[in-house]
Amino acid sequence: MTEGLRERKKLATRQALHLAALQLVAERGLDAVSVDDIAERAQVSSRTFFNYFPSKVDAVVGLDPTTPFQVSSDFSARPATESPVQALRAVQRARAQEMAEEEELWPLRMTVIDAHPSLVQRLIAAFGEAELALAEAIAERTGTRVGVDVYPTLLAAVQGCAMRISLQRWVATDFTASLPDLVDEAWDALAAGLPAPPRAAT
Amino acid sequence: MTEGLRERKKLATRQALHLAALQLVAERGLDAVSVDDIAERAQVSSRTFFNYFPSKVDAVVGLDPTTPFQVSSDFSARPATESPVQALRAVQRARAQEMAEEEELWPLRMTVIDAHPSLVQRLIAAFGEAELALAEAIAERTGTRVGVDVYPTLLAAVQGCAMRISLQRWVATDFTASLPDLVDEAWDALAAGLPAPPRAAT
DNA sequence: GCGGAATGTTGCACGCTCTGCAAGTTTGCA
DNA sequence: TGCAAACTTGCAGAGCGTGCAACATTCCGC
Secondary structure, three states: OOOHHHHHHHHHHHHHHHHHHHHHHHHHOHHHOOHHHHHHHOOOOHHHHHHHOOOHHHHHHOOOOOHHHHHHHHHHHOOOOOOHHHHHHHHHHHHHHHHHHOOOHHHHHHHHHHOOHHHHHHHHHHHHHOHHHHHHHHHHHHOOOOOOOHHHHHHHHHHHHHHHHHHHHHHHOOOOOOHHHHHHHHHHHHHOOOOOOOOOOO | OOOHHHHHHHHHHHHHHHHHHHHHHHHHOHHHOOHHHHHHHOOOOHHHHHHHOOOHHHHHHOOOOOHHHHHHHHHHHOOOOOOHHHHHHHHHHHHHHHHHHOOOHHHHHHHHHHOOHHHHHHHHHHHHHOHHHHHHHHHHHHOOOOOOOHHHHHHHHHHHHHHHHHHHHHHHOOOOOOHHHHHHHHHHHHHOOOOOOOOOOO
16 A cells, blocks of 8 residues: 555654654744754654754644645646636635645644744745746746746745735634635735725724 | 944944855855854954844845834825825835945845845845734724734735845846836736736737 | 665764853943 | 943853764565
């Protein structure tokens, strides 16, 4: 079934390290947790920790390095009849759905991340890594050129903002809101050109 | 004129450290420059370095910690007849103008930053610091509520994107483009709701 | 099963980052 | 001129992150 003992052990160790990091930081805060602490709880040496994650913050955030690039390949897989904005909204909705379904993992993850600026920064950086790839996919679809036109680069960047703000609001509602709905709200505002919302009658 | 010898010396030291950091990183790359190197070139002890900047990357980026908050106060100072998007565009245009006028500093700064992901990350984080303050100012102006409505938070975040992408494109054109014009281009796309641009007739 | 190749784990040594503390020095001000 | 406040510096120390070499485990063909 799974591809060999070795692969399974590696995955287990990785998850153990991520979970340990997450729990410890939730308990004590980022600064009060050392790499040694995390390694100890995950039952490996601190040297081994660095075989899995390049830094403490990476272990806490715990994203698979390939995850960010999923967005650009998902985008390319959307029907060509959709506008870029429609396609990105759909991609993010789907992603949001997946996150919301992992009820154990993502809320804990986001709670911890949201409480520490350096973790938020790392999460944003993770989005940023795939920005060029996504910009190229957008350029491809729209006949624009990365490095010449604003459009692909800007849209790729704004897409990251939309997801970030949606996640932030999800945390703020204590995960009572529907993440896909929050994503939709953000894209509604973006697609409309960010007009000042009508003032609610009081 | 300037307020005392002490203040002037502090400012001079700060600028010396920033310039030293910038030049050294431009010459050798970020990883090949240590805090000791920077301190030595600026003629202070490495301990003193940390009295001015909390880390190496901060010294290279070299932003005054109050700078990011300028955006939100400038925004609040714009006439209330402008829409939030119009006001932010105007604020950024003005800021872009100032940057472009410091012909010695900003191009070098941006060249160095653009070449190192961790510096880009730090610059983005600097924008992020003021995001809450800006969101509150936007909420104030539009009668929305931070933490409830998407609008203020999203717009504050997107504004950072617009500036970031404009700067990135400025670097990409080797500073031949007009930064205020690049800012305008970004806001044109945003205000229109990010529609796919018409394909150029070939 | 067996043995060698590939892969993973660990300890060690090292350089760098950043902080607190306790001098010593310079500036501000009456 | 002299005291108080502020700045600089060296030192000690904890933690991060990496290269290296030895050891252990898994894989795979036979």
